[in-house]
């Protein structure tokens with residue numbers, strides 16, 4: 291028999307094995323100073339393109355004031371206990387009502403964290419005889435929720451309608467045998483590549499197949515749709531989403547999340563969501579803060595307008611300069627380049643050190659080998675100057691990537707990495 295920790299001592303995992311070269315710089319970087327378009331990285335100001343503060347609320351003076359006042363009034367403990375036992379308040383209910391009305395649903399329920407809440411909602415919605423059909427590129431919280439499911443599950447090819455239909459047919463056959471139902475899960479916006487889930491077409495399939503639709507709209511909430519209600523509103527199918535989810539971690543620049551649906555469904559989930567029944571209630575400071583942020587989303591359309599002005603300027607600028615930004619249909623702006631992991635590291639270092647531009651870097655195994663993805667999140671607090679500077683920087687790094695500079699620079703990184711393989 292082996293010691294349980296043997297595998298940990300031997301193998302730190304696909305990303306963990308690069309910790310020595312990458313930690314503190316490429317992963318777990320420390321961005322300092324007030325959350326904004328320009329923050330400090332290792333003592334130097336950089337333009338930040340990696341923060342999901344879409345509407346620029348994180349450091350908005352009105353938000354900071356309300357957060358501070360709520361912290362002074364309630365501290366970080368109140369209310370104590372789970373919602374069901376002793377952690378329920380009028381303000382929790384008020385926030386739920388306002389969230390429900392914002393996303394055009396009858397009812398809503400608060401979740402302490404989006405990730406944990408998604409896992410738990412999937413768990414509560416399905417029984418063993420039910421079948422789950424979901425996108426192969428789903429966020430980890432969906433995958434983990436599905437892992438809890440004791441019945442059948444099928445993945446479909448990313449956003450591929452033929453594959454969705456094929457898997458609905460397979461799921462229908464199983465559900466007819468087991469006497470269960472079907473839950474189809476999609477994201478409203480896929481956070482890496484920025485494509486919207488094909489909600490309109492999925493909803494059309496409801497004419498042919500009997501299933502319920504659950505949408506994780508983490509990136510769509512507050513950024514898409516006429517009123518900011520998200521990808522469903524943008525595609526004209528918000529009413530046909532059976533269960534809607536969004537986190538506070540992006541447009542609302544906070545912590546917490548919620549689900550929204552018909553009242554009867556939320557009433558059921560309220561009594562069956564294990565992550566909420568057996569965990570402390572969302573702290574009041576976050577509830578009060580979310581009420582303020584939501585009010586700003588409702589009353590200050592200029593925030594979303596400014597966000598989209600920046601998104602369009604950045605995405606059009608990148609395209610005009612010949613960059614491949616894939617098929618994004620949202621604020622998430624991926625820039626695809628070709629190169630190895632060591633080249634990607636040299637490129638990002640150049641971008642940060644010499645051009646003062648900070649964006650997240652995504653490489654294999656998250657995306658195919660040989661591709662480098664620079665993932666950019668434009669926000670309402672960016673300026674046209676930030677965008678122009680970044681476009682100049684990107685053209686410079688592309689030239690150096692193409693003329694082999696990073697290959698040479700990365701030779702030492704490659705050698706270090708080879709010794710780890």
Ligand SMILES: Cc1ncc(COP(=O)(O)O)c(C=O)c1O
Pocket residue numbers: 403404405406408429431477481506508509537538539545546547
């Ligand atoms: C698509 C998606 N779903 C769920 C989550 C988890 O939300 P939270 O950060 O509130 O746990 C995230 C990340 O924030 C996300 O991007």
